[in-house]
Amino acid sequence: MTEIVLHDVDQVLVDRIRRVADARGWTLPRTLLHLLEQGLHVYEGDGRVHFDNSESEVLQAALAALQEIPDDHGFAMIGKVPEQPVS
Known part of the structure; x- marks a missing residue:
């Protein structure tokens, strides 16, 4: 495999790469x-x-499991504002 060497890499970028490596347990x-x-x-x-x-x-x-949730008036109304009658 070809060896790639990076010169003059910004320390912030190096830290970000190191955080990804640490989080994944990779070299x-x-x-x-x-x-x-x-x-x-x-x-x-x-x-x-x-x-x-x-x-x-x-x-x-x-997605299939979400489609199996029964449609009820309580759950379906979460976050919705009821319509106001026009006077």
Whole structure:
């Protein structure tokens, strides 16, 4: 694999990369590789968010579960202002 060396990187950016690595439990090289790959997908793609199969299946299951919630007048009115009669 080709070695990539970054010079003169802003410390704020280094800290952000290190936070991602720490949060994911990854090494810095693995984190940089992942961030580069994901960044390239954004620039090479059409800008839309894409889910992998497992994420897509979970989202579809959640949406299906939400569609099964019965329509009742109490729950459906949360956050809505009742219409006022016109005088």
